[in-house]
Amino acid sequence: MNLRIFPPDELLQADVRLPLSKSISARALILDALAGNDKPGFEVAHCDDTAAMCGALADPSLEYVNIGAAGTAMRFLTACFAAQPGRTVMLDGSERMRRRPVAPLVDALRCCGASVDYVGEEGFPPLLIRGSRLAGGEVSIDSTISSQFISALLMIAPMMQRGLRLTLVGEPASEPYMAMTLDMMRRWGASVDRQGAVIEVAPGAYRTPDGFEVEADWSAASYWYEIEALTSGWLTLRGLDRPADSLQGDSRCAGLFTGLGVETEPEDENGGIDLVASPDVAPRFVADMADTPDIVQTMAVSCAMLGVPFRLTGVASLRIKETDRIEALRRELLKVGVIMQTEGDDCIFWESARRPVTEIPVFDTYDDHRMAMAFAPVAIYIPGAVVRDAGVVAKSYPGFWDDLRAAGFTVEEFSEETDE
Secondary structure (H helix, E strand, C coil): CCEEEECCCCCCEEEEECCECHHHHHHHHHHHHHCCCCCCCCCCCCCHHHHHHHHHHHCCCCCEEECCCCHHHHHHHHHHHHCCCCCEEEEECCCCHHHCCCHHHHHHHHHCCCEEEECCCCCCCCEEEECCCCCCEEEEEECCCCHHHHHHHHHHHHHCCCCEEEEEECCCCCHHHHHHHHHHHHHCCCCEEEECCEEEECCCCCCCCCCCCCCECHHHHHHHHHHHHHHCCEEEEECCCCHHHCCCHHHHHHHHHHHEEEEEEECCCCCCEEEEEEEEECCCEEEECCCCHHHHHHHHHHHHHHCCCEEEECCHHHHHCCCCHHHHHHHHHHCCCECCEECCCCEEEECCCECCCCCCCEECCCCCHHHHHHHHHHHHCCCCEEECCHHHHHHCCCCHHHHHHHCCCEEEECCHHHHC
16 A cells, blocks of 8 residues: 655644554563463553564464564564473564574573574574473673563563573663563562663562553654654644653653754643644754664654754664664655765764755655654655555554544555556
């Protein structure tokens, strides 16, 4: 499905109920399964990633599980299945998933006593997992590649006979996601202590906390921050905790967007936050995105459309996401005349270099939901911009296009055969 997008005819005014957090939902599902519950007693995000995880956890008799493009599910379920005595399962995914590395997690699990074998290429899915009561003990893991490897290992640590003493090697990637995992483990009753690069988890049992609720998704909110920055309209986002109270690292987008003319104010009457336009737009945007890689595309496209030169560091992990997001960003920004450059493996920047734009952009999404949602707001400046394979948003925010329509955007199907 390709979609052509036009901005609202009048000043943007919208009240948006955001989807629930995919990151919190994924952790809650694993913790609740490890607590022995057949199904969660709380609502989780309704999207492809959580659907894949729910399906895999619901039927313990499954011997083959294909989680498609759900990277979080691949990492978390690898550890979860390895810690389930008596369960044997082959865990597989899409072609792209078969090219996403999983070796650091598998190596760490093997050190804990797990039986995990590669079915195809060494270091990559699919995996043959034979579950058992893991011994645990002292393990080291490269923490520079993906925080999900660490979170997956930590969440099963209370089920290990000796618990786990985990040493993180290198500067941790996406530190807030690791902090989220530890916070939620404590809520589920785990005994966790962290001293710098060493995390100790005592053996024990999980129990579901009373009254647990999943908060709305700050990663999804970032696209509405982008829309506010480009329209200076009036936006209310429902379901969010205030940034300082959120478990999610991407709540940092509220602070980042102050440099792009968006202020965040609490919506006290019915909950949520208001986005308010500000004339204070920085002449240049510089940020370390190591803790918030999922909003790099949002920030880069926002800066580009506002004409604000940018330099974003801490982006190395984007190479191994749903696509090579750095290369995808470079290619698609060229379609709006923006010549983005790279510096080493960990920096992207734009110094206002441009080339002429001679046609309405048709953006490719590379099977990546975040490419689709980050580039959709370009239509505010270039009405009629097209997003190819727009259905990829189902991975995290299935209602995104409906919410755009409700906010006054025109979103219509586009056939390249007839409309070129």
